[in-house]
Amino acid sequence: MADGRPVPNSVYFYVPNKGAPIFFAVAFAVAGLCSLWQSIHYKLYKLAGLLPLCCAFLIAAYATRSYGALHYEDAQVYTASTMLLYMAPPLLQLSNYYILGRIFHFVPYFAPMHPARMLLTFASLTAVVELLTVAGIAYLSNRDLPEKSLDVGYTLTKASLVLQLLVTAVFFLMAGIFHRCCRAGGIKNLRVMRPVVISYASMLLLFGRTVFRCVEQFSVPPSRKGDIDSFSLSPVVRYEWYFYVFDAALVLVATVVWNAGHPGRFLPADPRAYLAQDGTTVLKGPEWKDSRSLTETFFNPFAMLTTRGGHQKQFWESNGYALRTTRRGAGVA
Numbered sequence: 001m002a003d004g005r006p007v008p009n010s011v012y013f014y015v016p017n018k019g020a021p022i023f024f025a026v027a028f029a030v031a032g033l034c035s036l037w038q039s040i041h042y043k044l045y046k047l048a049g050l051l052p053l054c055c056a057f058l059i060a061a062y063a064t065r066s067y068g069a070l071h072y073e074d075a076q077v078y079t080a081s082t083m084l085l086y087m088a089p090p091l092l093q094l095s096n097y098y099i100l101g102r103i104f105h106f107v108p109y110f111a112p113m114h115p116a117r118m119l120l121t122f123a124s125l126t127a128v129v130e131l132l133t134v135a136g137i138a139y140l141s142n143r144d145l146p147e148k149s150l151d152v153g154y155t156l157t158k159a160s161l162v163l164q165l166l167v168t169a170v171f172f173l174m175a176g177i178f179h180r181c182c183r184a185g186g187i188k189n190l191r192v193m194r195p196v197v198i199s200y201a202s203m204l205l206l207f208g209r210t211v212f213r214c215v216e217q218f219s220v221p222p223s224r225k226g227d228i229d230s231f232s233l234s235p236v237v238r239y240e241w242y243f244y245v246f247d248a249a250l251v252l253v254a255t256v257v258w259n260a261g262h263p264g265r266f267l268p269a270d271p272r273a274y275l276a277q278d279g280t281t282v283l284k285g286p287e288w289k290d291s292r293s294l295t296e297t298f299f300n301p302f303a304m305l306t307t308r309g310g311h312q313k314q315f316w317e318s319n320g321y322a323l324r325t326t327r328r329g330a331g332v333a
Contacts, residue, residue, distance in 0.1 A: 009073045010072045010073060011068075011072060011073065011074070011075050011078040012072055012078070012240075013233065013237055013238050014238065014239065014240050015072065016065065016068065016069040016072055016240060017069065017240055017244075018066070018069045018070065020240075020244050020248075021062040021063070021065040021066040021069060022062070022066050024058070024062045024244075024248050024252065025058075025059050025062035025063045025066065027252055028055045028058040028059050028062065028252065028255070029055070029059050031055055031252065031255045031256055031259055032051070032052045032054075032055025032056060032059065032255075033052075034259045035047075035048075035051040035052055035055065035255070035258065035259055035262070036048055036051075036052040038259065038262040038264055039051070039052075039262075039264065041264065042262065042263075042264020042265070042269060043264070043269035044102075044263065044264045044267075044269060046098060047095060047098060047099065047263065047264075050091060050092075050094060050095035050098060051092070051095050051255065051258060053091055054088050054089075054091040054092045054095065054255070055088075055255065057084050057087055057088035057091065058084070058085070058088045058251065060084050061081050061084035061085045061088065062081075062248075064077055064080050064081040064084065065081040065085075068081055075141060076141075078141075079137060079138075079141035082137055082141075083133070083134060083137045083138075085247070086133045086137060086157075086160070086213075087130055087133055087134070088251070089164070089206055089209060089210070089251055090126045090129045090130060090133075090164060090167075091126070092202070092206060092251065092254060092255065093122075093126065093164065093167060093168065093171070093203070093206055094122060094123060094126045095258075096171065096199050096202050096203050096206075097118065097119060097122045097171065098119060099195060099199055099258075099263045100118070100171065100174070100175055100178075100196075100199055101115035101116075101118050101119050102115070102195075102263060102267050102271065103178070103192065103195055103196060103199075103263075103267065104118070104178065105271045105274065106191070106192065106267055106268065106273070106274055106275055107178070107182065107187060107192055107274065107275050108274055108285075108314075108316055109185075109277065109314070109316050109317075109323075110178055110181040110182055110185060110187070111178065112174050112177045112178055112181075113174060118174070122167060122170075125163065125167055126167075128163065129160045129163050129164055129167070130160075132156045132157070132159050132160035132163070133156075133157065133160045135153075135156050136152075136153045136154070136155070136156030136157030136158075136159075136160060137153070137157065138153070139152050139153025139156065140153035140154065140157065154217065154220075157217055158214070158217050158218065161210055161213050161214045161217060162214070164206075164210045165207070165210055165211070165214070168203055168206060168207045168210065171199075171203050172200075172203065175196060175199060175200065175203075178196070179196055182196075185277070185323045186279060186323060187275070187277075187279045188279060189275060189279050189280065190266070191266040191267065191275070192266075192275065194261060194266055195261070195263045195266050195267060198257055198258065198261045198263075201254075201257050202254045202255075202257050202258060203254075205250045205251070205253055205254035205257075206250070206251070206254050208246065208250050209246060209247050209250040209251055209254075212236070212242070212246035212247055212250075213247065215234075215236055216234075216236050216237060216242075216243075219233060219234035219236055219237050220233065220237055268282065270284065272284050272285055272286065273285075274316065276316075276319060276321040277316070277319075277321040277322055277323045278321050278322075281321065283319055285315045285316065285319075286315055
């Protein structure tokens with residue numbers, strides 16, 4: 001309820017709102033269809049799968065939560081909606097990494113990491129996050145399990161959230177290095193700067209959502225819900241509006257910003273096209289390949305160790321253009 005009082009036989013610590021999940025299900029449906037249309041229109045087909053897939057998870061999550069608002073004693077419905085709500089944001093994080101990789105393709109001489117290696121590395125980390133989430137929620141959903149099993153569920157869920165924070169921190173580090181190099185090298189083209197700024201905004205919103213989920217998880221003691229005194233819990237857990245403001249709304253805005261500033265409006269569909277060092281001319285180079293195996297790429301994504309096959313030649317160095325300043329990027333390994 002609005003005052004946070006416990007409800008008999010409810011799997012929630014409150015009476016869930018009946019209208020809010022319907023609103024968010026519709027909102028994510030609109031955002032997902034808009035993203036799908038734009039990705040197909042601009043021929044960014046990989047992105048056409050990630051953002052709409054994230055929205056599909058969220059549509060299912062809020063549709064399930066809408067049903068659960070009428071049947072708040074049904075633990076299985078609660079588990080399904082919670083699992084979907086936890087699984088969607090990592091996919092949105094991965095879509096941001098994919099967009100950042102496309103930006104690296106477009107300005108290769110300042111990319112701190114090979115785009116293909118970056119996507120493989122963080123797709124693998126996203127898979128780990130999803131596995132931890134599914135396993136953790138599965139443990140927590142069965143309150144008949146022993147206390148040790150419930151503790152395992154809390155630990156796995158917390159680990160997935162902490163890993164998401166680390167992934168976001170690495171994103172800001174890599175995007176920040178790239179952004180700083182572009183400014184130092186005189187690259188101020190809006191086709192580069194605008195998607196970088198939008199990706200900052202999207203990831204910052206997701207970071208805020210993850211921080212909220214961490215606070216929520218660490219506020220609930222590892223005990224059976226029936227043994228918990230609801231009034232002893234943090235307001236973050238007892239009041240539903242915290243969830244809708246700091247989770248649902250933040251994730252929705254993080255999705256909508258890419259609808260308002262879709263990367264297809266700024267980045268070329270062909271990944272071989274790149275921006276010359278003068279900051280205005282768009283050239284077409286060879287396809288950016290990586291001669292290393294998947295194993296080498298995963299365990300040594302930054303090529304800090306010697307690997308067989310060597311490194312790809314930096315094709316942009318012989319295009320006849322030079323940076324506007326004397327400071328040059330080292331390119332990617």
